[in-house]
């Protein structure tokens with residue numbers, strides 16, 4: 001398993017490197033002078049000159065690329081054009097909020113999606129099946145931001161069951177170590193803080209998790225329907241095994257392979273949805289960071305966000321591949 | 335190849351009794367009638383007896399076997415009666431069937447490549463059936479599994495038991511399947527074309543293994559095959575099936591020496607046999623079983639039969655005893671004479 005993981009990790013290196021090259025080229029393709037683009041319209045000629053020298057925009061392209069790699073290695077992504085803050089600092093401060101949101105959305109989707117898909121398949125043609133199929137269609141067609149607004153309007157504004165915005169009530173005055181508020185609350189034993197963070201996260205997580213939920217329901221259902229007509233399930237029945245063991249050991253485990261793929265792909269797509277969800281619920285995460293950066297053409301920030309998204313995609317891909325290996329022994333070989 | 339040496343009439347008590355079995359697969363739409371795969375099949379299997387069920391592809395052999403095991407899906411319509419050890423199987427609740435399957439009766443399938451679960455080890459697939467039916471702990475079940483693998487001729491069973499199915503050859507997988515089916519010493523083993531999917535070089539080995547284990551444990555065997563040659567010769571009795579019905583049934587000497595049904599003769603002619611002169615391999619029956627009409631009007635084989643007479647189409651044909659002894663059953667309006675070939 002470790003060898004498998006290492007191998008996959010090494011395979012990811014060229015992909016990431018390729019993306020770094022793309023981002024590098026992208027900045028150099030910006031209209032006009034890259035130094036000016038990185039500094040924004042309001043920069044003085046002296047500032048532009050200084051940056052050009054510092055980044056070596058006057059040097060040969062390969063040398064520039066080498067310097068660029070070195071800067072990335074040091075974690076130097078430059079400073080935000082709008083706030084003047086170090087991009088790395090701004091990024092690290094927001095990053096836990098987004099991860100927390102994405103993880104919560106995915107947990108919501110997986111924990112509900114797999115059982116619903118499974119039971120829909122097992123009771124194919126039943127009312128529950130119809131509801132699952134219809135409901136998942138709804139999940140596909142409703143845009144994330146619209147769902148976010150609706151949820152916020154009904155459950156936060158009208159009913160008042162959940163907070164409308166942010167990640168935690170500032171009056172709680174919670175201690176933060178990692179920036180993952182729920183984790184922090186649990187680690188420090190500040191249960192009220194953790195609970196408050198959960199309540200803040202609930203609606204955004206549901207909004208963001210709707211599409212992956214719909215996907216997982218559909219894929220699980222289709223996959224279970226495939227697997228229950230497999231010969232080995234018939235063998236399991238011929239052995240007189242109980243329905244429970246057949247379901248768990250023989251049907252579900254095999255049916256989860258395509259589901260794992262979808263979970264992997266959808267987790268990547270969550271980051272795109274996070275941009276909208278964070279904006280609606282005023283969560284100060286990478287999503288809204290990126291959203292604002294697009295609005296203000298804040299290239300240093302965008303650059304960092306793109307690399308971040310790519311890195312996340314790569315890691316998730318790796319995890320997906322590893323979960324294959326866990327589920328299916330045949331995948332461990334290749 | 336060792337043809338079973340037991341005489342025809344050694345069998346003990348009645349173990350499996352199938353009467354007027356019908357299996358209908360659903361059509362694509364609700365209105366459509368569907369496929370009548372089995373159209374009124376009767377046969378018995380006695381304790382310790384080997385019955386060969388023979389017929390062309392698509393004649394309903396597997397559908398019959400699955401009905402006996404209760405393995406058809408809920409949308410497959412099954413009528414008639416299947417009694418195993420005196421208890422009715424058709425319409426029996428799943429829960430009760432589960433107590434019998436894998437223990438009192440078990441089944442080996444045609445394709446060993448797909449019959450084993452690809453994502454769990456051979457050990458787990460053996461242990462689970464033992465722990466389900468026998469009062470064994472995990473450790474004991476594991477030891478028993480290793481023993482079983484040894485008995486079915488898997489070399490180095492201690493090590494191979496950790497393997498996943500894809501790490502084994504087709505023959506080895508079928509051996510594992512046999513071990514699973516034999517694990518709880520069933521009274522009846524159904525082997526549905528257990529060698530068809532295998533390399534010709536190991537077919538004989540696997541068949542011998544099944545026969546040896548079944549004989550050794552005094553199991554009854556329902557051996558399904560499309561081969562009226564070597565395989566069927568290992569049985570005590572042979573039932574020949576055509577288009578969902580049994581057309582002829584007799585002791586193996588009778589069937590091979592004095593086949594009465596034209597279809598049985600055709601099958602024999604198209605199969606090379608061990609005994610007697612080599613027959614022409616190319617001498618096949620014209621037409622195909624898929625042209626066969628349902629049996630509502632006479633014989634379904636009539637359109638392909640050189641000896642068809644008006645009576646073949648006209649009347650309801652029953653499976654009736656012919657000759658002395660009442661052991662030889664035939665469904666034919668114009669049967670061949672005794673020893674004529």
Ligand SMILES: Nc1ncnc2c1ncn2[C@@H]1O[C@H](COP(=O)(O)OP(=O)(O)OP(=O)(O)O)[C@@H](O)[C@H]1O
Nearest residue numbers: 359360369371390391392393394395396397398560
């Ligand atoms: N699941 C199914 N749905 C619809 N029709 C089926 C199904 N399974 C089998 N049939 C049809 O039922 C008939 C009998 O099939 P069956 O599998 O019993 O044949 P068989 O004698 O076992 O043949 P083979 O030697 O190919 O295994 C065939 O006409 C087949 O097309």
Ligand SMILES: [Mg+2]
Nearest residue numbers: 395396397526
């Ligand atoms: Mg078959």
